[in-house]
Amino acid sequence: MSTQHCPALLVSAPASGQGKTSVTAAMARWHVRQGRQVRVFKAGPDFLDPMVLERASGAPVYQLDLWMNGEADVRARLHAAACEADLILVEGVMGLFDGAPSSADLAVQLGLPVLAVIDGSAMAQTFGALALGLARYRSDVHVHGVAANRVGSDYHASLLAQSLPDGLQWLGALPRDPTLALPERHLGLVPAGEMDSLDATLDALADAWARHASTALPPAAAFSNATGESAQSGLEAGPGNESMAGVRVAIARDDAFCFLYPANLDVLRAAAAELRFFSPLAGDPLPECDAVWLPGGYPELHLGALSARTDLHMALRTHHGAGKPLLAECGGLLFALEALADRDGVTRRMAGLLPGHARLQPRLAGLGLQEVLLPEGALRGHTFHYAMADVVAPAIATATNPNGGPSREAVFRDRRMTASFVHFYFPSNPIAALRLLQP
Template identity: 35%
Template sequence: MEQTAVARVLFAAPASGSGKTTVVCAIMEALRRRGLKLAACKCGPDYIDPLFHRAVLGIPSQNIDLFLLGKRWHGAAVARRLVAEAGADTDITVIEGAMGYYDGIGTSESNSAYAVRAALAAPAVLIVDGRGAALSLAATLRGFVTFRRNSGLQGFILNHVKPSVYTYYRQVLEEETGLKAYGYLPELPDCTFASRHLGLVTAGEIEDLQATLGRLAQAAEEGIDLDGLLQLAAGAPPLNWCDKKVPQCQPVRLAVADDEAFCFYYAAELDLFRKLGAEIIPFSPIHDAALPDCDALYLGGGYPELHAPALTANASMRQSIRTALADGLPCLAECGGFMYLQESYSDGTGSYPWVGALPGSSHLTQRLVRFGYITVTAEEDTLLGPAGTTFRAHEFHYSDSTANGTSCTARKASGTRSWPCIQASPTLFAGYPHLNLTGHPEQAARFLHAAAAYAAKRGASREN
């Protein structure tokens, strides 16, 4: 058992759309400009908010998802390890919540920001949208404090309010709720982050992001009690955690698609692959002519639908991937990566030929097709495990495919329904579900063992 002192604070909100990411980025950029060393984490499975964290800090942000990281206590144990490792030797670790503070799986608080706070023993600050309310804000805050006996809430920040409004109501809000006021952020119409069908646009798509962060940092210095937040975070108790030993694999080269179209990865999972013995080789299906020299391929999710013409135009890359997979290159493909491996994609205005390594075609719809946490059970032997192996995963996509696969069965975490998914083989695991193997190193090791076997086969063929 390890014990690490980690100054940490979790920022939550009553609901999505309260401005958590904007306020968190403002605070982190202001503290960074003070010369402090920070780490960042995000509750839940979201890929986009961590990209904003990385744009501010220049280092990966860790996803803390108790469901994806493992069953029961295991997920909490892995979460504590990730935060202890990320927050060691930093001045503060900032943890951004997801959705509303108590919103979890189904009608429960399981896997909510509240549950993450409890697992990490972190003080929490509620970010409240102050538009169109006055004393009613006290009712909102008091309700969140008293909803559970140990809410963990220590303070609040008002978003979208004028300085005069904050000054006028601060004392009464503190008196009515017992929470400490940690400041406000005013309306900043030139600092909003645009959204699209999967949430915010990615940080890399905002041309003037650094200028926007500068304005947010200035507003945070003027309106938010940064010294008070640092003091609150420093009061968090030491984290107790265990460092689970990972199985060692033969050194292999793992090609990871990383560009405008494919950017949805969990930092801890990539770190796990490195610990297991993989060298991560980033490449671009849009800009590079062919796959790099590699022993396995990881095609993550992202926004391939926004770059369909460019992906189609790179015929040499499509041919390179198709040939490699036909040769037995082990491949893990999730959501957008799965779509790219199929024969074609259509968006209502045109059809685009893609890799063609897998049967089927995908198309964009006008609604979320399947979304939420799921448990995936292998019905046959796959790259990641034999028949009967279970994986925790999530789906969130507006597209669908004519061939989603039948190698596995997905079941909603709530148990309400199930459906077939995944095209798989001993060298393939491809489908809409997003995985996070961080809490399941044995399955990640199986992927890399297949990569080592492929490398040995290639070596033998070269010698002959």
């Protein structure tokens, strides 16, 4: 077992909407501009926050979830980051103590000091009381410091800083400024690739953070890699180890298909697969390939463009008809159906790989961690979508939710095509994941 020390913070808050992502992004960009190498992670299975945080830090942002990843995978990723970084930031999920496992559980399990981000826009001295409550709620959670979001002035920031009790460090603040807000839509933040002014916004956030920032690095945390394995669970290409050497995997990647865990791509690369990215929105043809992966994203926002790709529909149907592997996840599932309707009821023809249709709903239709026992093995992941689908095909498996939540997604199988609303996390079972795409 090896241990590496690195300054680190888990950035959390009393609730969602307090400004965790803005503060994490501001800190990351500010420290990078000080010449430090910063590695950022995201607690939970979120796709969108990591896209922004990758731009802020200049390095890929991986997901950390004790259940979806498994503790060994989480520890291996943090240990690897600690070997090269000057600072590690982990953005939490929801409120500090919300969920199971919660951000607090992650902090305790990994020995991470916590930064509590509190929206101070409508308070003064009560800011300190709220911070003290977060710090004392669980004795095993170490709240190192506090940051304020949406402060009205330098004087307001000073009132908030002075309200903190002894033992809680003031780490910084961001102003109440609409121009610094990160735009959102129905699944969360707008993807980084769609924000033309994102780098300017990140620089502005870093400038604003610098006005009140503590110049001291947070305390160092100890990161151990107990198994000595890589974050890809030691998977290497070779006989008897599910090699994908020579296997060409076509992967849709653009604004309509943007939900790709970097860890999933790492698993494919570690198995020596040849990744061939293509953009359905840009008119790219389906690359010559042995397997196709249609990941999640926002097909509902691009109905016209996707419906017009009849050449791609035909190529995918030919691929599927030849019995070649195809994985369609969430947005990929919606594209694989015969038709998809947006919230206004505007319906367009889709690829027609799977009989059925879907329509976007005004409220969430699926949310939560998922585990599915497939013929290839058990895979973990999550679901998060607003679409309701009527699929005219039997399910080969139904996911379970570890927290007892109502979302239990079906998995559909037609020859070598696997389709579901579940976003699979390949490192949870690399061999099972590879078997979905092996010829």
